[in-house]
Amino acid sequence: MSHPTYLLDRSRIEDSHTLKVAREKGAYAAFEAMLKAGQDPKDVTEVVKASGLRGRGGAGFPTGLKWSFMPDATKDDRPRYMAVNADESEPGTCKDRVLMREDPHGLLEGCLIAGYAMGLEAVYIYVRGEYRLPYKRMQDAIDEAREAGLIGEGILGTDFSLEIHMHQGAGAYICGEETGLMESLEGKRGHPRPKPPFPAGFGLWGMPTTVNNVESIFNVPFILERGASWFRGFGTEKSPGNFLCGISGHVAKPGVYEVPLGIPAREILEQYAGGVWKDRKLKGWFPGGSSTGIVPASVIDTPMDHDSIKGIGSMFGTGAMIMLDETACVVRASEVLARFYDHESCGQCSQCREGTQWLNQIFHRIENGAGTMADVELLESLSHGMTPGKTICALSDAAAIPTLAVIKHFRDEIVEHIEKGGCPFKASTGNAPAAAGTEVHA
Amino acid sequence: MALPENLVAEFDRMVQKYPQRRAALIPAIHRCQEELGGWVSPETMEALAEYFELEPIEVWGVVSFYPMFRTSKPGAHVVSVCHNISCDLRGAEDIITKVCEVTGAQVGGTSPDGKFTVERVECQGACANAPMFDLDGVYHEDLDDAKVEKILGDLS
Numbered sequence: 001m002s003h004p005t006y007l008l009d010r011s012r013i014e015d016s017h018t019l020k021v022a023r024e025k026g027a028y029a030a031f032e033a034m035l036k037a038g039q040d041p042k043d044v045t046e047v048v049k050a051s052g053l054r055g056r057g058g059a060g061f062p063t064g065l066k067w068s069f070m071p072d073a074t075k076d077d078r079p080r081y082m083a084v085n086a087d088e089s090e091p092g093t094c095k096d097r098v099l100m101r102e103d104p105h106g107l108l109e110g111c112l113i114a115g116y117a118m119g120l121e122a123v124y125i126y127v128r129g130e131y132r133l134p135y136k137r138m139q140d141a142i143d144e145a146r147e148a149g150l151i152g153e154g155i156l157g158t159d160f161s162l163e164i165h166m167h168q169g170a171g172a173y174i175c176g177e178e179t180g181l182m183e184s185l186e187g188k189r190g191h192p193r194p195k196p197p198f199p200a201g202f203g204l205w206g207m208p209t210t211v212n213n214v215e216s217i218f219n220v221p222f223i224l225e226r227g228a229s230w231f232r233g234f235g236t237e238k239s240p241g242n243f244l245c246g247i248s249g250h251v252a253k254p255g256v257y258e259v260p261l262g263i264p265a266r267e268i269l270e271q272y273a274g275g276v277w278k279d280r281k282l283k284g285w286f287p288g289g290s291s292t293g294i295v296p297a298s299v300i301d302t303p304m305d306h307d308s309i310k311g312i313g314s315m316f317g318t319g320a321m322i323m324l325d326e327t328a329c330v331v332r333a334s335e336v337l338a339r340f341y342d343h344e345s346c347g348q349c350s351q352c353r354e355g356t357q358w359l360n361q362i363f364h365r366i367e368n369g370a371g372t373m374a375d376v377e378l379l380e381s382l383s384h385g386m387t388p389g390k391t392i393c394a395l396s397d398a399a400a401i402p403t404l405a406v407i408k409h410f411r412d413e414i415v416e417h418i419e420k421g422g423c424p425f426k427a428s429t430g431n432a433p434a435a436a437g438t439e440v441h442a
Numbered sequence: 443m444a445l446p447e448n449l450v451a452e453f454d455r456m457v458q459k460y461p462q463r464r465a466a467l468i469p470a471i472h473r474c475q476e477e478l479g480g481w482v483s484p485e486t487m488e489a490l491a492e493y494f495e496l497e498p499i500e501v502w503g504v505v506s507f508y509p510m511f512r513t514s515k516p517g518a519h520v521v522s523v524c525h526n527i528s529c530d531l532r533g534a535e536d537i538i539t540k541v542c543e544v545t546g547a548q549v550g551g552t553s554p555d556g557k558f559t560v561e562r563v564e565c566q567g568a569c570a571n572a573p574m575f576d577l578d579g580v581y582h583e584d585l586d587d588a589k590v591e592k593i594l595g596d597l598s
């Protein structure tokens with residue numbers, strides 16, 4: 001734990017969610033300095049660009065570059081918006097919740113800076129419906145900040161104005177996909193939109209829109225205050241900064257830890273999460289949420305950054321590590337995830353709608369002793385029909401890629417299920433079988 | 443059915459946040475579900491359609507799309523147990539079995555005394571505190587059998 005931190009420093013202080021404490025500890029200082037100095041909005045975007053900050057929502061897209069895609073306000077005077085993606089529904093991912101709950105003013109400050117840089121009319125923070133406490137903390141923070149003249153018309157006596165609104169979703173993974181999110185925010189089903197047109201030209205209500213993850217925006221005030229080169233002092237050249245690593249599954253101390261990008265996965269597992277629980281060995285792990293392919297224990301020394309994780313055939317994703325010990329069953333894990341993607345597919349694309357159903361059924365039957373050798377090939381050919389880039393959005397890929405990964409790294413274990421006519425790990429997990437089917441809600 | 447006045451007043455404020463009225467539909471459905479018996483009845487959908495100047499079928503299309511909205515009346519308490527990967531790895535299925543035992547409800551159903559509805563849900567974003575359930579809108583985390591008995595036992 002020797003690595004320097006900045007993201008969670010304020011969160012560790014009592015009542016950090018209140019304006020008084022947050023301000024005492026530096027919240028809004030970067031924004032105020034920028035505003036008072038009348039900094040050129042384009043400069044602000046340039047600083048974010050120079051910092052090399054990459055989106056923390058899953059795709060790792062450079063944040064400053066995304067902001068610069070917004071049309072030039074002198075040529076396009078339509079109102080423009082930002083949606084902050086707080087849908088946080090990728091299994092394993094549980095970090096944005098911590099930021100919103102413990103340091104809501106930090107996120108608001110990031111929104112204000114983004115609003116200034118992009119000349120926004122309003123920011124909508126789209127929070128998954130189940131996050132009631134984070135929503136309340138954010139709403140209370142907005143009310144306090146508005147009262148203090150930090151949000152609304154003529155902020156702090158200047159001519160800069162910005163509205164920030166909370167918006168409550170209603171529990172659908174697909175609403176985390178940026179165009180699904182926009183549809184949902186407009187009060188519709190969360191059906192992703194075909195791209196192009198891209199959100200920067202045609203987003204919320206057809207207006208220029210930027211969608212960024214909570215943690216991405218949360219980094220911005222620190223970058224503005226301390227500078228791009230300070231930020232580059234953390235992490236790697238291509239993936240600078242710290243990130244919040246949610247580590248879950250079979251570890252002694254699951255949690256959300258702030259670590260620099262490029263830290264070896266082993267260090268997170270052993271130094272932060274207390275190692276694999278119950279003195280067991282590691283079998284495999286998902287580097288960055290359920291949509292990133294599982295990798296074997298042998299690559300646990302890989303640095304946690306975008307390029308290195310890509311190098312082992314997976315993805316950095318949301319940086320949420322899910323750890324499986326030697327008693328865990330990878331077929332069962334695949335079944336649980338296939339059931340999830342089947343349930344969450346919005347159904348617009350046949351490859352995804354049908355494909356996720358098939359994957360779910362096949363993993364279920366292999367796990368429960370009814371699989372055949374032909375099923376392994378079927379899983380592969382179905383997955384190749386679902387990825388890459390064959391559908392409107394990447395949910396289809398998110399279901400197919402982990403399927404291909406589990407076959408690549410754990411084919412023997414799948415075959416063992418088929419040959420033995422069932423799960424060889426059932427007795428040792430001490431956990432009832434997973435439920436089949438997709439009609440899981442009352 | 444007409445929407446209660448307090449809700450209409452709330453919705454009138456909510457729609458101000460957006461350039462288009464319809465954007466407030468999902469938050470409004472939440473408020474109806476919270477205030478009007480824990481579910482969205484056909485009458486509620488009709489009233490919402492009228493308020494938002496939509497066809498009732500459009501409101502139905504939205505209600506039916508989102509897992510958090512209920513189209514049948516639940517028990518007095520709703521227990522939503524996460525069964526996704528991080529929770530599964532730490533015994534979610536056993537928690538579900540325990541929840542059913544303590545409440546007398548089956549998954550997807552309501553206990554005979556009408557007190558509890560139990561359901562499975564996908565990842566709730568509390569994976570580092572697995573296993574977990576949501577009870578009436580409040581998360582309960584790092585569960586084990588004893589905790590489940592205590593939390594639900596205090597209610598029954």
Ligand SMILES: Cc1cc2nc3c(=O)[nH]c(=O)nc-3n(C[C@H](O)[C@H](O)[C@H](O)COP(=O)(O)O)c2cc1C
Nearest residue numbers: 055056057085087088089176177178212213216394
């Ligand atoms: C199926 C699916 C679900 C997603 N869920 C989320 C989510 O819950 N939160 C999030 O920030 N991004 C999510 N994303 C990524 C968003 O589409 C988008 O890339 C991201 O919000 C952009 O923010 P960033 O550039 O700051 O990372 C999801 C993508 C897909 C395909």
Ligand code: SF4
Nearest residue numbers: 346348349352391393
């Ligand atoms: S890929 Fe799947 S989730 Fe995405 S739009 Fe197509 S059907 Fe919907």
Ligand code: FES
Nearest residue numbers: 524529566568569
């Ligand atoms: S898997 Fe259960 S809360 Fe994420």
